[in-house]
Amino acid sequence: MLKVKNINTYYGKVHALKNISLHLGEGEIVALIGANGAGKTTMLNTLSGVTPASSGSINFLGESITGLAPDRIVKNGVSQVPEGRQVFKGLTVADNLELGAYLRFCSRESKDAIRRDMGHIYELFPRLEERRKQMAGTLSGGEQQMLAIGRALMAKPKLLLLDEPSMGLAPLVVQEIFTVIERLRRDEGTTIMLVEQNAKAALKMADRGYVLETGKVILEGPAAELLENREVQRAYLGKDKKEIWER
Numbered sequence: 001m002l003k004v005k006n007i008n009t010y011y012g013k014v015h016a017l018k019n020i021s022l023h024l025g026e027g028e029i030v031a032l033i034g035a036n037g038a039g040k041t042t043m044l045n046t047l048s049g050v051t052p053a054s055s056g057s058i059n060f061l062g063e064s065i066t067g068l069a070p071d072r073i074v075k076n077g078v079s080q081v082p083e084g085r086q087v088f089k090g091l092t093v094a095d096n097l098e099l100g101a102y103l104r105f106c107s108r109e110s111k112d113a114i115r116r117d118m119g120h121i122y123e124l125f126p127r128l129e130e131r132r133k134q135m136a137g138t139l140s141g142g143e144q145q146m147l148a149i150g151r152a153l154m155a156k157p158k159l160l161l162l163d164e165p166s167m168g169l170a171p172l173v174v175q176e177i178f179t180v181i182e183r184l185r186r187d188e189g190t191t192i193m194l195v196e197q198n199a200k201a202a203l204k205m206a207d208r209g210y211v212l213e214t215g216k217v218i219l220e221g222p223a224a225e226l227l228e229n230r231e232v233q234r235a236y237l238g239k240d241k242k243e244i245w246e247r
């Protein structure tokens with residue numbers, strides 16, 4: 001579904017992504033893990049066109065999306081849930097969701113279809129429905145994350161890019177959000193690229209994973225293998241050497 005080949009992305013002289021290649025199959029959940037500054041957000045921003053690559057190619061559903069503007073990429077079926085949620089705090093929950101469907105309104109899609117999809121988001125996240133008239137800025141962190149996911153889903157993506165959805169949230173809320181992510185894949189076949197510092201939780205849910213270090217892919221493979229990999233355990237799963245050797 002997605003084929004990324006030899007991508008290089010720079011911020012001025014900072015070489016943030018170094019010759020990265022990766023792929024995603026339809027219906028897969030793929031985790032992208034790595035420490036602070038490894039290039040995870042840059043990878044998602046490069047895929048969504050926010051931070052274009054200076055070389056390399058991105059192919060999505062058989063078409064090149066390399067160098068397209070972000071709105072064209074959304075139209076092609078890729079939506080991003082940004083790091084730190086970035087909901088429109090001064091707008092209501094319902095308005096935030098409607099904005100997610102902005103390009104569908106522009107292309108004169110039927111308002112009924114958009115309204116039905118909004119109903120579906122409320123079914124996935126009942127707490128958003130209870131708060132639909134509330135300003136997004138007054139929501140809890142978990143609710144804002146739900147809203148950011150709901151807003152991205154309103155564009156009807158085939159590929160959803162999630163940037164650290166668990167950041168700063170209590171374990172129960174993280175569980176709730178991860179359950180919805182699994183449901184999206186199971187019930188709707190949405191393909192998901194999941195960026196997480198919470199490597200263990202992400203790899204438990206994912207089919208495959210990539211490990212980024214200073215802008216390079218240093219490891220890739222089935223999620224179950226990465227979970228067992230000693231380097232990954234030491235660097236990202238919070239296990240010390242002693243614990244690993246005692247296993």
Ligand SMILES: Nc1ncnc2c1ncn2[C@@H]1O[C@H](COP(=O)(O)OP(=O)(O)OP(=O)(O)O)[C@@H](O)[C@H]1O
Pocket residue numbers: 011014016034035036037038039040041042043083197
């Ligand atoms: N706007 C920018 N201007 C200059 N350098 C940047 C910019 N954004 C990111 N970088 C640099 O690019 C590298 C990758 O950053 P990125 O935000 O992609 O990392 P990350 O893996 O998402 O980290 P985190 O886990 O902290 O979110 C870092 O060295 C960072 O300092």
Ligand SMILES: [Mg+2]
Pocket residue numbers: 040041042083
């Ligand atoms: Mg980041």
